[in-house]
Amino acid sequence: MALPRALQPGKRSARYVDAADALRVIATALAIVTETIGENILLSFFDETDLGYLILSNFIVVALSEEGFKLLLLRWRTWRSPNFNCQFDGVVYAVFVSLGFALWENIGYVAMYGFGTALVRAVTAVPGHACFGVFMGIWYGAARRYANEGDFIGERVCRRRALWLPVLIHGMYDFLASLDFDYSGLIFIVFIIVVFLAASRRVKIVSRNDRFIR
Numbered sequence: 001m002a003l004p005r006a007l008q009p010g011k012r013s014a015r016y017v018d019a020a021d022a023l024r025v026i027a028t029a030l031a032i033v034t035e036t037i038g039e040n041i042l043l044s045f046f047d048e049t050d051l052g053y054l055i056l057s058n059f060i061v062v063a064l065s066e067e068g069f070k071l072l073l074l075r076w077r078t079w080r081s082p083n084f085n086c087q088f089d090g091v092v093y094a095v096f097v098s099l100g101f102a103l104w105e106n107i108g109y110v111a112m113y114g115f116g117t118a119l120v121r122a123v124t125a126v127p128g129h130a131c132f133g134v135f136m137g138i139w140y141g142a143a144r145r146y147a148n149e150g151d152f153i154g155e156r157v158c159r160r161r162a163l164w165l166p167v168l169i170h171g172m173y174d175f176l177a178s179l180d181f182d183y184s185g186l187i188f189i190v191f192i193i194v195v196f197l198a199a200s201r202r203v204k205i206v207s208r209n210d211r212f213i214r
Contacts, residue, residue: 027069028101034065054178059171067166070097071136075159079144088210090141091134091203098133102126124192128173131199132166138206139165148213169195 038061046053071094078084078093102125139162146154173195176188 025100027066027073027097028105030069031066031101034069035061038062038065054175058174058178059167062174063167063171066101067132067136067163067170070094070101070133071140071163071166073097074136074140084144085213086210087141087145087213088207090139090144091137091206094137094140095130095133098129098136099126102129105129124177127196128170128192131195132170134199134203135169136162136166138162138202141206145213 039057042053042057042061046056074093074097078089083089084093106125139158143155143158143162146152146158172191176184176191179188
């Protein structure tokens with residue numbers, strides 16, 4: 001997937017990539033552990049076809065684990081970085097972490113299911129993770145700006161949105177992908193397109209209105 005121009009590495013300092021590299025691997029490893037534990041707990045109460053299982057698995061066990069660890073490690077590594085001096089930097093950091101997460105996740109899927117799965121995920125999961133990162137980064141960058149201005153209520157609100165908005169979108173993505181009925185595939189594709197268009201539009205708006213954090 002081609003990144004929007006504002007997110008292309010040539011447009012930003014190489015230090016952004018360095019700041020995110022280790023987070024990709026760590027976030028993936030931690031998510032795998034928590035998802036394995038969560039799935040085992042759910043399966044002791046639900047059948048895999050139960051609606052309750054699908055909701056809890058996709059929104060809590062998977063989406064909250066993955067997006068939560070991304071944001072936790074993102075904040076740990078970048079929040080006080082002197083390079084984090086523009087609101088849009090939050091988007092760049094979050095998208096790089098998300099794409100790295102998708103890379104390592106796809107390697108695992110290839111190892112288990114073969115290259116056919118990799119091709120499908122290349123046009124669904126990879127753009128999906130990039131979009132999750134966009135929505136996380138928009139509010140993460142806003143939280144950093146509010147914190148610098150001493151508006152800690154605004155910071156807290158934005159940090160919560162930086163977590164829960166990607167969780168909801170990610171959870172819906174996984175939930176729709178797990179459904180199996182007439183037109184479920186079409187609904188899933190439409191959802192991906194809508195999310196991608198919304199993320200692309202937000203990237204353009206936030207990039208155009210970007211400003212230094214003082």
